[in-house]
Amino acid sequence: MSAATSRTDRERGERLRASLRGPGVPSRRLRDELLVDEIPEHAALASTPQDPSWHPEGDVLVHSLWAADLAALHADGADASADARELLVLAALWHDIGKPDTTARRDGRITSYGHAERGAEIAVALGRRLGLPQPLVRAASAIIATHMAHVSVRGRPSAKAVRRLRAAGTSLDDWAVVVRCDGDARGAAARPDASVPWLLVAHSLPD
Template structure:
């Protein structure tokens, strides 16, 4: 038994947090530290295929690690020096945004689908965060982003002010923001490589800018 495999879940959680909050490329540090193999929910991502039309980059793990790296890059480049809490949330939400796909992926008429993966992913994130001993506020915020990271798919064109306000308020109640959500949505899209599309969060942010400002509680 290796020293890594002998770690407890709490110790794995502490190491995960160190990677999320620290410097460097998260995907490389996760691989080097053996955390992907030690956390079953992450290991399962490598066994979960994606429709090559929408995800030519590869399986769910390839996509999720790429998204996490992009989120870390965003934090490091736009918030110098990046607040550790902000970097931790963005990278965790990006890393786990598709964690529900292993349980929801199916082949339908020759295509690969994962309907409901966002909602299921949020549930898995809560349970996994509890098992790893991650801070409750961090897990609550990340799970809210995970649950809603596909919200833009159900809206064609410009979202309504009501839809944007509903999403903004839900995220705020969970301790995060529409801006954090937008970063994860952007990273999710960019981590599709050749299938990347224009940033789906931009219309939502534009509408949000027209809403009355949030009152500080």
């Protein structure tokens, strides 16, 4: 990568951080700053379809931008710091960034098996390329890698499952916000907040 390219990417990273930290609506700022088109990993989301039975709202970009806006609303409503807002919005924006690499049609359905794990890998590489702070990227990638953990558990998770999620390197409260935003950004297909049972178990565990 040339020095000029590195400077361009770092400048994009600075604009991205400003869009995430606020004020304003992240999706609007990202589009105004041309950060959807200029960052290939973002642009790829727009051409990645989703199964309409799970995601009637549209493609992965529509879903991801909506989730990012919901995360910003949560952070602003909680009077969170700019650092906290940045993490929540980035993790929500990138939570499905692995879908372009994993989406396929199987038996007439659109699937994206393994997108969370692939997304965490992409987030680390993209964060490095854009010059984002390492602690921010580590925290966001941990949330991205585990944002589907609740799918494998029906009903109340075990204490072991909750401890395993904690050990993955993410704040359970931050993880819960992104899971909630992911679910709500499905429009008519929105489901009850999948993070609630996990938080209930976590709050019952000794510190």
